Amino acid sequence: MNIKHLTLIFTAAVTFFTLSFKAKSKQGLEGYIYFLSGNRMPSPDVKPVQPSGYSTTLFIYELTNRNQVSAINHSPFYSNIFTKLVKTVKSNDKGYFKVKLPPGHYSLFVKKDTAFYANLFEGDNINPVKVEAGKFTQVKMNVDYDAVY
Numbered sequence: 638m639n640i641k642h643l644t645l646i647f648t649a650a651v652t653f654f655t656l657s658f659k660a661k662s663k664q665g666l667e668g669y670i671y672f673l674s675g676n677r678m679p680s681p682d683v684k685p686v687q688p689s690g691y692s693t694t695l696f697i698y699e700l701t702n703r704n705q706v707s708a709i710n711h712s713p714f715y716s717n718i719f720t721k722l723v724k725t726v727k728s729n730d731k732g733y734f735k736v737k738l739p740p741g742h743y744s745l746f747v748k749k750d751t752a753f754y755a756n757l758f759e760g761d762n763i764n765p766v767k768v769e770a771g772k773f774t775q776v777k778m779n780v781d782y783d784a785v786y
Contacts (some may be wrong), residue, residue: 665737668776674783690732703742713756
């Protein structure tokens, strides 16, 4: 083999590995976290207040069900989560975040002081999301422990 053939093989190998890495990293979660507080009851006399973006840390765990957490007084606050923490990501001041993840099912939490918070359920699963290969799953998370409905 001459240098021309080696260069061609090397270029092909680098291109293959680059494309493989990019294909694996083109999925995850993308969205916004909003903070809601105060009276959120609908009223014909009052225009609804838009929620504000929430700058916080999003905790992404393996899919977690109610039997895998320590709930605080039967509330949506948890002192412990017994599944594996997969990743954390910070949202900006508008609440926006984007994080790459492998395909799979996850549960999302934020924190208030030392307690984890999540208030959505699908069956016994807490705040579940699904990441599919090659896609960013769109997420809108409302943090509303200070809101009244």
